[in-house]
Amino acid sequence: MARKRLGEVLQELGYLSEDQLEVALEVQKLNGKSLGSLLVDLSFVSPQELAQAIAHQAGKEFVDLSVYSPSLEALKIIDKNTARQLEILPLDIDGSKVKVVVSDPFNVNIVDLIKRRTNLEVEILVSDRESILRSIEIYYEQLTKPIEEVVKELIQSSLKGEADVPKLVDAFLNHAIIDRATDIHISPETVASHVFYRIDGVLHHYYSFPKDIHPSIVSRIKILGGMDISEQRLPQDGGFTYTFLGEGYDVRVSTVPTTYGENVVMRMLPKNLSLFNLRNLGFEEDTLRDFEEIITKPYGMVLVTGPTGSGKTTTLYATLRRINFLKKNILTVEDPVEYKFPFIKQTQVNEKAGYTFATAIRHFLRQDPDVILVGEIRDEETAEMAVRAAITGHLVLSTLHTNDAVSTIPRLIDLKVKEYMVASGVLAISAQRLIRKICPFCKYTLKVSRKELERYGFTQEMLDRFKVGEEIEISRGRGCEHCKGTGYLGRVAVVELLKLDEEIGDMVVRGYPPLAISQRAREKGMRLLKEDGLLKVLRGITTPEEVRRVVG
Ligand SMILES: [Zn+2]
Structure with a gap:
């Protein structure tokens, strides 16, 4: 089977646009470097994103080593020097099979070499070289002295x-x-x-x-x-x-x-923030489709809401990655700038010097912008400026501290944004939370009754919506070395996406209560945070108790 081209895979994953690829191929003619390393040099993709694309290309699993750590038993199969030399990280031993992380999955010699040395079956996983070398340094040290x-x-x-x-x-x-x-x-x-x-x-x-x-x-x-x-x-x-x-x-x-x-x-402060992919983050396919359609609109406001630490910034950054920054002028005002992107004009709030979210928007409007990212809306002035920018022909991305999507509407009205401005300015509100994923190393499935799920606060209506029968299969983690006995490893977002179409907008203008708006949006397909959580329980990604812990 012919290997898919790297540029094509990166485009499918949403890390690279057609134009960027053209620019890179143009530069490649000048210096003859490999496309992958050139894209990293140009900061079009991060090393982790490149590794994920290579994994796709090779049909192997990508491992995020900022989340996964090796078991000590696995590390023992080769010594540190060999690991360094070959740039490989043994991750886990499962029966007669060892899982090994490499940066180049097309190098078959490595598989043979490990097989010969260990007499174990070898499963190849992929990560970026830098993360592999870093993990080798950290975890071999643990082997000598925990x-x-x-x-x-x-x-x-x-x-x-x-x-x-x-x-x-x-x-x-x-x-x-x-x-x-x-x-x-x-x-x-x-x-x-x-x-x-x-x-x-x-x-x-x-x-x-x-x-x-x-x-x-x-x-x-x-x-x-x-x-x-x-x-x-x-x-x-x-x-x-x-x-x-x-x-x-x-x-x-x-x-x-x-x-x-x-x-x-x-x-x-996070070091590894460089996998900006809404699908990895936990967006379900249908939500992702809707969200991506919304952010291709030329103007209007998209709000991401949730408490501190709910991954809002990551969602905004992943959204920026989906916007073609060679064709659009993008300006940001953040507090602080957490990750730098090429061709995007990023600025940082400086309250002492008088540079606030609101003043930034005012100045941005004279910079011929297409897209404006406002780190957070927390006062009336910023709310007004942001909505105004959205209705005068700009795509505005921002965040707000609200518990769910629909309660963002009264919050904006509290901030003195008129109902008709909300209806005409806001395209969509995406509320989110981060929930822990079940550890893949100690995951097992079990059958539970529908009654039991009800105890975690899932209503009959929710269970019916996802066609939950009397008995269903869910997953849990037993607890192991990789997850420090917790049964969980890494997190994903649960997402509630409220689209303000004409009908919902009309309800806002007429002053319908949030509950009525929420009900109508659900009839039109919106999933509540709790429902997106239930979906992730049914798909074996998380547990019902975790959904209850985070969403309530
Ligand atoms: Zn585990």
Whole structure:
């Protein structure tokens, strides 16, 4: 079977436009480089996106190594030097088969070589070279000396009065990176202080240490964060760049004085944000089709809503990727700019200097824009400017903090946007949440009754809508090394897409209550967040308890 061309696959995945491909092929004539590396050089696609396309091309599975980590048993099948040399990462052993991650799936020699060395069947998975090398460095280290042991030894010596505070703080940070935590909480309580990590949106207790070293730990973190160590009665913010195995990680620090001492939260800013694909993110095919049709419109507003940490920025970035930036002038105002794109004019809010979301829109209008991305609408002025831009011939993308799609309408009206402006300006509102996916390494299926699903808050109407019978099959995770016993690994979005067509717009103008609008939209095919969650339960992606935890 003939291999699909790389450019074609990248286009299908929505990472590359026809025009970009033409530009790249043009440049290729000048320097003769391979198309893949050229596209990365031009910043048209990220290394991860390229790897995903190569995986497609080879008919292999792509692995996001910022989510998946290898089992120690798998790592043992080859030594670190060989792994480095061949640029391969053993991921998992399943019976007589080893799963190995490579960057070039067309290199058959590697498969033969691993087979000969291990006497195991080999299954090839694909990721980008950089992530593979990074994982080799991180996890082989774990094989020689697990980070848990390092931390526990440091806590032990502090009990003997020999605390090495800088080392202990480093160890907390290292463990957070290894376990891909997004936040580290260091919380003083009555008898001890506790360290929690937030992973995939859920807090986990990791360590306890003696309270007498809590103040010196806080001071150490404050010094790193460029904060005032003598001030202990007021909250403070700071930040620093932490280097682990040669890579820099941006850390934001916040301290708040509590009754038992200063509580510290360190947020690890995401490094790997570079797979901007709405399908990967969890958009179902029908929602994706609708959404993509909407964003090809020349003007109007598309709003993505949800609480902090619900993946709104990723959705906006993935949306930008679908817009042809060689044919459209795109300007953004963000707080902060989290990821840089070529040919898109990105700017960052600077409240102190008077550069706000609203002033940005005003200036953008004189820059001959086609598309304007406004990081967030949180005040009347921004709301008015954004809607005005949308009805005067621009595509405006933005976010709002509302719980579901339909409650965004009264929120906009609260912000003094007139009903008819909402109806004529807003094309669609997409509400979303992130839910944890079942770990693929320990997933199993089981039968449950319809009655049991009802206990998780799925109504008869919802169950009927998806034709759930008396008994159905769902999946769960048993808990394993890869998912740290939780049964979950990585997250996807559940999405509720409300399209403001003529009829719905008319209901808005006539002042119908949100519930009535929601009901009518559902009749027209909209799925509520809970229903999109149910769909993902039925498809074995997540569990009913996870949907209830996140969506309610
Ligand atoms: Zn697992």
